[in-house]
Amino acid sequence: MKTFRIGGVHPAENKLSAAEPIKIAELPQVAVYPMGQHIGAPAVPCVKKGDKVKVGTMIAEAGGFVSAPIFSGVSGTVLKVDTVVDASGYAKPAVYITVEGDEWEESIDRSTKLVTTKEKPELTPEDIIAKIKNAGIVGMGGACFPTHVKLSPPPGSKPEWVIINAVECEPYLTADHRLMLEKADEVLVGVDLLMKAGKVNKAYIGIEENKPDAIALLEEKCKAQYPNIEIVPLKTKYPQGGEKQLIDAVVRRQVPAPPALPVSVGAIVQNVGTAYAVYEAVMKNKPLFERVVTVTGKSLKQPSNLLVRMGTPMSQLIDACGGLPEDTGKVIGGGPMMGKALRNTEVPICKGSSGVLIMNDKEAKRAEPQTCIRCAKCVGACPMGLEPYLLATLSSKQLWDKAMKEDVVSCIECGSCQFTCPSNRPLLDLIRDGKSTAMRIIRERQAAAREGK
Amino acid sequence: MNKLIVSLSPHVHSGDSISRNMYLVIIALIPALLISFISFGMGAIITTAISVASCVFFEWAINKFCMKNDKCTVCDGSAVLTGLLLAFNLPSNIAPWIVVIGAFFAIGVVKMTFGGLGCNLFNPALAGRAFLLISFPVAMTTWPLPGQGFGTYLDAQTGATPLAMLQEMFKSGDVQSLPLLQDMMLGNTGGSLGEVCELAILIGFVFLLWKKVITWHIPVSIICTVFVISGCLWLIDPAHFANPVIEILSGGLMLGAVFMATDYVTSPMSSKGQLVYGVAIGALTIIIRVFGAYPEGMSFSILIMNAFVPLINSKFKPTRFGEVAK
Numbered sequence: 001m002k003t004f005r006i007g008g009v010h011p012a013e014n015k016l017s018a019a020e021p022i023k024i025a026e027l028p029q030v031a032v033y034p035m036g037q038h039i040g041a042p043a044v045p046c047v048k049k050g051d052k053v054k055v056g057t058m059i060a061e062a063g064g065f066v067s068a069p070i071f072s073g074v075s076g077t078v079l080k081v082d083t084v085v086d087a088s089g090y091a092k093p094a095v096y097i098t099v100e101g102d103e104w105e106e107s108i109d110r111s112t113k114l115v116t117t118k119e120k121p122e123l124t125p126e127d128i129i130a131k132i133k134n135a136g137i138v139g140m141g142g143a144c145f146p147t148h149v150k151l152s153p154p155p156g157s158k159p160e161w162v163i164i165n166a167v168e169c170e171p172y173l174t175a176d177h178r179l180m181l182e183k184a185d186e187v188l189v190g191v192d193l194l195m196k197a198g199k200v201n202k203a204y205i206g207i208e209e210n211k212p213d214a215i216a217l218l219e220e221k222c223k224a225q226y227p228n229i230e231i232v233p234l235k236t237k238y239p240q241g242g243e244k245q246l247i248d249a250v251v252r253r254q255v256p257a258p259p260a261l262p263v264s265v266g267a268i269v270q271n272v273g274t275a276y277a278v279y280e281a282v283m284k285n286k287p288l289f290e291r292v293v294t295v296t297g298k299s300l301k302q303p304s305n306l307l308v309r310m311g312t313p314m315s316q317l318i319d320a321c322g323g324l325p326e327d328t329g330k331v332i333g334g335g336p337m338m339g340k341a342l343r344n345t346e347v348p349i350c351k352g353s354s355g356v357l358i359m360n361d362k363e364a365k366r367a368e369p370q371t372c373i374r375c376a377k378c379v380g381a382c383p384m385g386l387e388p389y390l391l392a393t394l395s396s397k398q399l400w401d402k403a404m405k406e407d408v409v410s411c412i413e414c415g416s417c418q419f420t421c422p423s424n425r426p427l428l429d430l431i432r433d434g435k436s437t438a439m440r441i442i443r444e445r446q447a448a449a450r451e452g453k
Numbered sequence: 454m455n456k457l458i459v460s461l462s463p464h465v466h467s468g469d470s471i472s473r474n475m476y477l478v479i480i481a482l483i484p485a486l487l488i489s490f491i492s493f494g495m496g497a498i499i500t501t502a503i504s505v506a507s508c509v510f511f512e513w514a515i516n517k518f519c520m521k522n523d524k525c526t527v528c529d530g531s532a533v534l535t536g537l538l539l540a541f542n543l544p545s546n547i548a549p550w551i552v553v554i555g556a557f558f559a560i561g562v563v564k565m566t567f568g569g570l571g572c573n574l575f576n577p578a579l580a581g582r583a584f585l586l587i588s589f590p591v592a593m594t595t596w597p598l599p600g601q602g603f604g605t606y607l608d609a610q611t612g613a614t615p616l617a618m619l620q621e622m623f624k625s626g627d628v629q630s631l632p633l634l635q636d637m638m639l640g641n642t643g644g645s646l647g648e649v650c651e652l653a654i655l656i657g658f659v660f661l662l663w664k665k666v667i668t669w670h671i672p673v674s675i676i677c678t679v680f681v682i683s684g685c686l687w688l689i690d691p692a693h694f695a696n697p698v699i700e701i702l703s704g705g706l707m708l709g710a711v712f713m714a715t716d717y718v719t720s721p722m723s724s725k726g727q728l729v730y731g732v733a734i735g736a737l738t739i740i741i742r743v744f745g746a747y748p749e750g751m752s753f754s755i756l757i758m759n760a761f762v763p764l765i766n767s768k769f770k771p772t773r774f775g776e777v778a779k
Contacts, residue, residue: 372571
């Protein structure tokens with residue numbers, strides 16, 4: 001069974017909600033849309049207080065090429081344009097909408113009839129990319145990189161394959177898994193569209209072996225209808241969903257250190273949720289305003305997979321799953337390995353919100369750090385071939401130049417080192433500090449070099 | 454609403470801990486320990502008990518009275534492990550006060566003066582053994598013969614170890630009757646407490662690999678290097694050099710390769726570095742055994758290579774992602 005070649009760990013999977021069909025979440029009373037939901041320039045609000053919006057109305061325009069517009073997931077009146085504390089913990093500009101009814105834009109095709117690419121042979125790659133761009137689609141796996149940018153590779157690079165990330169290697173999360181089981185046909189049309197847009201004629205869908213039902217279903221459908229799409233079962237190992245790790249696992253090529261992009265080895269990687277959003281945008285004219293979210297946790301009464309309109313506060317989803325348990329210690333936006341601990345549960349669901357995880361008091365606390373015993377387990381676990389113990393020490397001593405020499409900027413912040421450390425050392429906390437400082441120094445030096453010219 | 458805890462990811466942990474690793478190594482030592490009790494009787498039990506008790510005592514006392522540290526470092530199991538490994542490197546008929554001196558040197562000098570667990574440069578148990586070997590050469594090389602009944606201790610009949618027999622044989626040219634390979638496998642030869650039964654050590658090795666306490670790199674590279682070098686010498690001149698299988702099964706080679714050289718604190722961090730370290734230990738061991746004054750070379754070669762670990766760590770980095778061509 002294939003997997004990536006360097007490092008990796010296997011956290012307890014805890015896929016509590018794997019058997020829960022996707023349910024439609026209730027509409028909120030007030031929906032909140034932060035403007036920075038993606039990597040790149042924040043979106044710019046194009047509505048003002050008192051404006052009436054429908055489901056699917058654009059409320060913010062893209063703020064540049066690497067950016068994406070934002071659409072309302074509810075109908076109603078713009079309450080205010082203000083700020084909100086989002087999952088990052090910082091206050092960001094946001095549009096608030098008071099929900100009234102559920103009226104959709106007429107241009108959206110709300111039927112459930114499947115439309116394949118054969119029925120729309122007139123679609124050119126440019127059309128598809130334009131529709132993706134105008135629908136505000138970004139990577140739905142959590143990194144939120146605008147999808148149209150990935151499909152427009154820099155001149156000189158030639159994509160060979162589309163690789164679909166259906167790994168869902170984060171423990172607890174099951175949103176992608178359920179989506180594949182319940183919307184398999186739509187997902188495959190989405191993959192077909194991505195192949196067309198990227199001008200490649202081969203796609204791989206990487207799925208971890210802990211989802212055998214999804215592997216079997218998609219394999220059967222591909223055999224019958226899509227000979228160009230190959231399902232690649234992968235050995236369950238974290239962080240297989242990391243873009244570089246997935247490419248290595250599926251096609252055995254390693255993307256060199258930045259600034260090299262995945263396309264430099266011929267791969268365009270897209271999340272399975274993104275493929276579904278692409279289908280809806282291109283075939284159904286539906287911009288990105290809802291997504292599947294896993295709401296889960298060991299103490300939660302009813303772990304579920306919910307189809308949620310964006311802008312819905314997480315507290316409402318938690319209430320729909322039995323309410324916040326008494327012993328709650330942490331609420332995490334995303335999975336337990338890379339998700340962000342939230343300051344409060346009023347944070348709205350955004351494009352990249354794959355899950356809401358409730359951890360009880362006991363799970364939420366870290367154990368006391370001990371001295372490093374140089375066991376080398378962090379070195380063995382690092383999927384980038386780095387030496388976390390050394391990077392952490394260099395960062396804590398503020399030896400930034402040495403940390404740069406040891407490739408601190410290659411760290412993907414997956415947390416495997418800290419997960420595996422028998423001494424419970426806060427390795428990633430320290431490395432993050434080193435990485436961000438090193439990146440700042442590199443930017444400053446580049447700027448200084450430009451000025452010197 | 455109750456207050457939420459906010460911290461950076463990852464929010465889960467493997468549950469691994471220092472003490473878990475230490476206790477797993479101790480469990481892996483149990484087969485060899487039981488065999489030593491059977492082979493050497495009461496002497497083995499007394500020596501082990503004294504060694505473990507004095508290591509734990511010195512760790513506790515130094516931590517409490519010299520380092521003024523309130524945290525209990527004895528509970529992490531590392532002192533117990535050092536005590537066990539030190540005992541494994543001693544003959545069972547050694548006087549108790551010598552064991553206490555060895556334990557003091559191992560814990561007090563080699564481990565605690567450098568700052569305790571994680572900070573020592575040399576393997577404490579091996580440094581303790583080397584100290585005793587140089588200070589009390591006779592007591593440390595008078596090996597009891599196995600199978601003399603349960604009551605044997607200081608009064609045990611002594612005899613040569615297979616390695617000493619080999620060295621004597623090649624020096625004088627007299628052909629002696631060497632022990633059978635199966636006796637070496639099962640522990641029916643003279644030697645230190647824990648080194649005699651290679652089968653028990655192998656069981657421990659498999660257990661450690663299964664529990665992912667250690668990786669294969671160091672033990673396998675040591676054993677392969679010893680096999681290749683001694684095999685070459687043997688092929689060149691079988692009259693003066695021992696069969697490679699005897700080299701591997703005799704002395705502390707297996708014990709050192711599996712339990713000593715793999716000590717976390719004093720071994721390299723990257724798998725490449727671990728391979729280099731293992732190959733160097735294997736080569737040094739053969740050089741000392743064949744050309745040196747001591748019949749046994751394992752403990753010295755590990756200690757020598759301990760000193761090179763910082764250098765190995767800075768020269769042999771793990772393969773970075775993307776470094777391999779495509």
